[in-house]
Amino acid sequence: MTDQSYQPSIGGLRAFVAVAKKLHFGSAAADLGVSQPSLSQSLAGLEAGLGLQLVERTTRRVMLTPEGARLLPSAITACDAVDDFLLDAAGDLDPLTGHLRLGIIPTIAPYILPRVLRGLGERRPSLTLLVIEDQTDRLLGQLRDGSLDAAVLALPAGIPGIGEITMYDEDFLLAMPKGHPLAGRKRLSPDLLADLPLLLLDEGHCMRDQALDVCQRAGVEPDLQQTRAASLTTAVQCVEGGLGVTLIPRTSVGVETAAGSLGVAEFSRPRPGRRIGLVYRESSGRADSYRTLAADIANLIAESGAVTVPVSPAHP
Incomplete structure (x- = not known):
C-alpha cells in the first residue's frame, strides 16, 4: 500500500x-x-x-x-x-524553438514535407523538426507515451487527453490508368465505385477506412481486389499497371501524376475528402504554440491551392 x-x-x-x-x-x-x-x-x-x-x-x-x-x-x-x-x-515556454518531434502519417508526409520544411525553415529558423512517419495508431501511441510532441493526421482522432487542431480539408480524387474512359471527368458520381475494381491500402492506414467510408456513404459495395498496398505510391503503381483504381488525396496529385501514366477524375459536389489536423497531449500545456504551428503548416500547404483552410485554422 x-x-x-x-x-x-x-x-x-x-x-x-x-x-x-x-x-x-x-x-x-x-x-x-x-x-x-x-x-x-x-x-x-x-x-x-x-x-x-x-x-x-x-x-x-x-x-x-x-x-x-x-x-x-x-x-x-x-x-x-x-x-x-x-x-x-527560464522565461521560454515556446516549444517552437529547438527540437520538436513531429509525427506524420504516410499518406500526408511525402506530399507536404518539402513545402513545410522549407517554409518553416524560413518562418521559424530556431525550430528544428524531427519527423517520424508512421500509421495513425502508432503515432497516437507515441504521442501518449511522450515519444512525440505533436502529430499531423486525419481527424478526428477521438482520444481522451489528445487535443485536436484543424488545419485544412482536402478532396479525394479517383486515380485510374491514363486513357481510362473516366479520366478527366469533373463530376464523377461515387456510385460508379460499385462497378470498379478498387485497390486499398493495408490494414492500419486511415485512408483504407476513409475509402471504404466513401463507398458506404454512396451506398455501394465496391469490387475489392485482392491486391493491397503498403503505401499510396505502391497503390498508384498498381493502378498504372492496370490492376484497378484507387482514391488519392488532392495534395498527392502533383507527385503521383508526374510520371505521366496516371489519370484522375474529380467527384461531384459535395466531394468526398478528409480533414487534416495537428494533435498533441492536452497535458503539455502548449496548446497556443501548437495552434500557431498548425496555422503555419496550414497556410504553407494552402499556397499549393490543393486544400481548403477553414476560416480560423488555428482553432479546433
Whole structure:
C-alpha cells in the first residue's frame, strides 16, 4: 500500500517514463543521459515509495505491470508539468524553438514535407523538426507515451487527453490508368465505385477506412481486389499497371501524376475528402504554440491551392 505522505522525485518519474517508452533500461538511460545503475536506482526508489511494482524485468524483456500501465499517463503528465515549470522559470515556454518531434502519417508526409520544411525553415529558423512517419495508431501511441510532441493526421482522432487542431480539408480524387474512359471527368458520381475494381491500402492506414467510408456513404459495395498496398505510391503503381483504381488525396496529385501514366477524375459536389489536423497531449500545456504551428503548416500547404483552410485554422 502506498504511503500517503510519500512524495515521488521527478528523477524517479522520469526514469519510469523513459523505461516505459523504450522497454529497455540501456536505451532509457541513454535518453536521460544517466548511467543504467542510476536509472535502475531511481526507478526502484519510486516503486519502493509507492509500494507497487511498475516494471517487470526478465532476462529477455522488460514490460509494464498492470499498475505501471495504469499510472504511466499520470507520470507523463507530471513530467510535462515539471518541464513547463522549468521553461516558464527560464522565461521560454515556446516549444517552437529547438527540437520538436513531429509525427506524420504516410499518406500526408511525402506530399507536404518539402513545402513545410522549407517554409518553416524560413518562418521559424530556431525550430528544428524531427519527423517520424508512421500509421495513425502508432503515432497516437507515441504521442501518449511522450515519444512525440505533436502529430499531423486525419481527424478526428477521438482520444481522451489528445487535443485536436484543424488545419485544412482536402478532396479525394479517383486515380485510374491514363486513357481510362473516366479520366478527366469533373463530376464523377461515387456510385460508379460499385462497378470498379478498387485497390486499398493495408490494414492500419486511415485512408483504407476513409475509402471504404466513401463507398458506404454512396451506398455501394465496391469490387475489392485482392491486391493491397503498403503505401499510396505502391497503390498508384498498381493502378498504372492496370490492376484497378484507387482514391488519392488532392495534395498527392502533383507527385503521383508526374510520371505521366496516371489519370484522375474529380467527384461531384459535395466531394468526398478528409480533414487534416495537428494533435498533441492536452497535458503539455502548449496548446497556443501548437495552434500557431498548425496555422503555419496550414497556410504553407494552402499556397499549393490543393486544400481548403477553414476560416480560423488555428482553432479546433
